[in-house]
Amino acid sequence: MPRIETAAALEERRVAAKGLHPDSARRVTVCGGTGCQAAGGRDVAKAFKRELDEQGLDGEVEVIVTGCHGFCEQGPIVVVRPDDVFYPKVKKGGVAEIVRRTVASGEPIEELLYEEPTSGERFVREAEIPFYAGQQRLVFGDSGRIAPTRLDDYLAIGGYGGLRRALFDMEPDEIIEEITRAGLRGRGGGGFLTGWKWEGCRAASGQRKFVICNADEGDPGAFMDRSLLEGNPHAVIEGMLIGARAIGASEGLVYVRAEYPLAVTHLAAALEQAREAGLLGERILSSDLSFDIRISRGGGAFVCGESTALMASLEGKAGEPRAKYVHTVEHGLLDMPTTLNNVETWANVPLILKQGAEAYAAIGTEHSKGTKIFSLVGRINNTGLVEVPMGITLREVIFGIGGGIPGGRAFKAVQTGGPSGGCLPESMLDLTVDFQELTRAGSMMGSGGMIVMDDQTCMVDVARYFAHFLFKESCGKCTPCREGLKNSVEILDRITNGKGRIDDLSLLEEIGEWMTSSSLCALGGSAANPVLSTIRHFRGEYLAHIGEGRCPAGVCKALIRYSIDAALCDGCHACAIACPVDVIRGAKKEVHVIDAEACIKCGACLSVCPQDAVLRR
């Protein structure tokens, strides 16, 4: 790919790229996100290429493996463009028909279209599907349309236009002013005003300045950043370039967790292309900006998502945070001024420069502008990645976009903000997605994880799960986090084992207050949130465990008993056969009995009983 020497040359290339792949062209986009790949997406893509070839369409119709489409529950996803006919759960075997009917003749295949579960309605176009209709996919939407490692695709959709403006139409302080006016706040969990952060870094002095992209995404259940890097790495690169110009940096780093190999591959490829094209390196587009980006991989530590621990890790030291009383924008990596932002934050930057601060700030609430990508997971029908405007209610996200709870079960709680976040009950479903509101309610926006829970989720077990997670991930440097989590885990283990004590709750609250006020970093500082929010909103459940030795949700093994309803049992013996420890006794055609003492609570009998005669409580 020849070097793009000037802004004018960039525009020429853009025109050429649009010409090569116009929006009106016929194209098959196959989702290449990790989830869809795991479901067989690669084979589907290969099948399409073969079919098109066999049907003689390979010259006219292109197959591209794109980034994540977001509707992960329905993968492998195929969208036939330009009409955007949406096919979920595509099998290899169904490819031939799709090519023959939809690609060749433009005819949607009814039986293969997406069917909304509750209404039974079928939808043809991607945008009409309720899952997508409720979203505003400004940042994430492009991922489903482009081949992530094809620079021309990115150029065709307007890519690097923001960079052009930043280099030639704006001064650094004007860029920062624009970002500030747009109201962009950090998407990694901190929610700090990005413009202020950049201003602080620009004003700081140091021999070198760094721009870092935090791609360590460690929250269980969160995969927004992964999908962004996999699906549209150039957006992140462009964001970092603009940031570098604004603060005066010439070095960039992306710290990506080791568990994201596809993201690393795609990002590396995108960096290589950008370098070839002269969009990274010396004197970019003949401006005075020289900037390049290196990739650094993490080593499997959640705590390295914390900015100072991340920088320590980059320096080759153990990933341990330090106090942030002196800000990293002044003294960060190698003690130099450093701007660290999350993947999604960087991806928002080109958008702001392209459409302008006013247009961006028109979306969202007074204090939370723009959109946010959430990973909507757990007990939800439409599992996937959703991008919604700030200010939307949790109810709309979960029941509107998310399609509600599977199996018609009752909603119980939603956890936002990952292990640092809190659980919100049904009474709070009308809270809006907003930094302030969520924090005030005892949770937080966090990096965007949204875990939905139903009546079969035990909230005490949830608290225990997150306490264990954080206990293992704590770096161990400061006393409150290290000892506080250790003691909390011990107490929660006891409670879920039926050995809770009367003052356990007040002790957990005391430990929680101490960890929150006195921990060294945000890991410890927010580690008490799951415990404290569940005690606050689901106190009754805790009291049932402690006072009655009962787990209302039927989860905590020590507190549940499996038994057979004599009235329903027909003695078919299926349960006894399924039981791995052979503790069910009963003669054929006679009521069977489970030996409760020896039962290991695996639930096999419950799942095989044709009469639904197995009781779990």
Add this chain to the structure above:
Amino acid sequence: MKKKVNKTLSAVAETLVTITLDGREVRARYREPVLDVTRRYDIYIPTLCHHDALEPAAACRLCVVEVVRNGRSKIVTACNFPVEEGLEIRTSTERVRRSRRMTIESLLARCGEVPEIQRLAREHGVERSRFTAQDDTCILCTLCTRVCDSYVTSAIATIERGAKKYIGTFGGDPPEECVACGACAEICPTDHIKVQREGSSYRIWDREFELSLCEVVADSCRACGACEAACPWSIPRVVLRKGAAAAAWIDPEICKACGVCLAACPADSIRQPRDLRRLPRPEGKAGGRLLVIACARSKLSSPLTPELPEGARVLELSCSGAASHAMLLAALAQGFDGVLVLGRHEASCRLDGAESQVKRVVQQVDELAGLVGLGAGRVAFRDPAAGSRGPAEEVHRFAKELSRSPLESALAEDAWDDSLDGALETLRWLSGRTELMPSGEAWLAAHGLPPARPGQPALLAAAVPYLDIALTEWLGADSLAGRLREALELLAAFGIEAGVAVGGFRAGEPRLIAHFPGSAFFSLCGGCGDRVEAAGGVVTPMAQLLAERGAELGLPARTLAVAAGPQEAQRMGLAGFDGDVVEVTTPAVQGMRLAITSEERRLIEARFLEAERAGAAVLLTSGPAQLVQYALACREGSWRQAHVRPLLATTIAAAGLAAKGQEQT
């Protein structure tokens, strides 16, 4: 929305700010830690992981306080929270107390048997812990790993994370990097790090070290007690021996193997098992031949150390405190352009105090080197910055300073005498080098003495380039320059305006004298006095001068001279002295040996006592060597104190010289 701009540190570093500390308005330096401020105002804040010599880790969280800024209050650690204008600090609110109690309660569960934690618990009203007890003794304050990282070799580290974290070594093996400095054990507040000491074996982190214990060679020991005085723990003791002269003895069970006593012994009578004291050969370009004396904590002999300047050679001793006068002078004589002695943070070394002796030795040798014309600054003691690069950086810095003054030629000796006599020998040799540039004028200027002017009566100070420095050590805070100044004042009181000429010891150089025709000069030893007379000068005894005019100067009513023997008395012109002379001479003193036996010492001591009882107020000696001997002989005693003043310079001579032309010194 307000715009916040962080000012850069350098621009505002020295500004003072006004803050509120527990309701009281005080001043503080911008961005200094809260803990520094509270200490200045005597407000107690408990700490566990804090140490003045280390960067704050803020790990224990015990030092938390509440701060209010922009109307919002939060809990922060005092050890590293930087103050700024208008900050309000509350060190003892209920919230603060609750946090500290929880910290202590948790540590009490973790390390219930550790005295320091129990003490903190009592102090803060924590009676028992509600948490499950463990029997750990480590509170993970990381003082040990941090001191090893900052000042030693990074031999230990924290392993694993979270509650599984512990202090350990690479691979769990005995650490290769460890140099048994004991800093980790010294600094640990909970006695978690165990050191096993048995005879000369020192075991730490499962690694065994052989200590270089010091042993006295009893037969050549002079029982002067210098070793006992030098040892930071006073381990050597002069003891009586059955059927033999008293000698020093070092208890091998408690000797810390630093070698400082070895450096202090004037008789070269202490040994360490390994011959560590072989000087390397100087190599490299003139001006760049540098000897670095360091201990293993500086890690200079490791192949992984940053490169040292070409021409730098390292001598690794068990402690830098073991460098002696003789060693440093021998290095200069053998051709090193300079010697750098490196300390390594005394306060965290298990040999604390061992460095302080060598700091004095280095200063003295530097002055001596200047005295004999080598110029000052060739010998230095430096304390490198914290961190693994500190020592190497210090060597580079010193090499740069040195490269401006190369020394030529060298004494090609492999063996050298590690005693005081040896030091003097080397000094004599150094001063006799005609190719060495005399820097007498510079020396005078540096010590605030008037320059020598032709026609002025002169004091020939460096005619005897002795261990005047030793005088400083043993007699008190005075120096050769001080003595000379005193002599000048004295002469001035007698109406003689004199100056001081400093030059090398050049035998048989009548031109020295001819430089000052018609002047009176002070000779400092018999040798010079003879030459003066041979050149036609006149020698007036100092004692005489004192006797005649002393009363006018307010000198003590009875001025006694203490002579070194009949010959000496004659040389000093004491024959006609109007005062009491008490002789304290012994053969040792007469023979000018600095290593004297205990028998001799007892004799001298007795004579001094006699002299004092007889009211002697002044000790006149013919030369510094005698003075040194007397010092060695009598370490205690009133003659060392103010009211008996030792005076050098025993004769004044007036040289009625015929002009022999103006020749240079």
